[in-house]
Amino acid sequence: DARLYSNLSELNFAYQRFVPEEFLKFLNRESIIDVKLGDQIRKEMSVMFSDIRSFTELSEKMTPEENFNFINSYLKRMGPNIRENNGFIDKYIGDAIMALFPRAADDAVKASIQMMKEIIVYNSHRANQG
16 A cells, blocks of 8 residues: 555654654664664763753743744754764753764764854844844
8 A cells, every 4th residue: 555655654754853763773773663662772972951041031022933933043053063963852842952962972062162153153143133
C-alpha cells in the first residue's frame, strides 16, 4: 500500500521534529518505533541552556503574532551555531534552548561564543526594525 507507506513516512518525519535523531543513534535504534520503555545509555555530555534575557518583559509589549515571529527568528539564528559545533538541540522550553554536546565541552563553549556574536548582529537588526 503506497498510502500506508506514505502515512508511516509522514509519521516518522513528524516524530523527528520532536525526538532528536541523535538520541536514536545513541540508543542504536533506527526509528522511534524501535525505542522501548526503559531504553537508556550512560554518556558524558556537556549541556548548554540559552534563553532570551528579560523575555517576559519584552513579550508583554508584543502581540501574540509578534511574539511568535520574534522567538522563531531568534531560534532560526541560534540553531546553526549549535549544529556547526557538534551539538544538537534537545528541546525548546519557551524562549530557552537546551542543547547537548556529546563530543567535547569546548564545542559548547565555541557554540556559545558564536551565539553571542550572532546576538549582536540580531540585536542590531531588531533595532533597525524598531
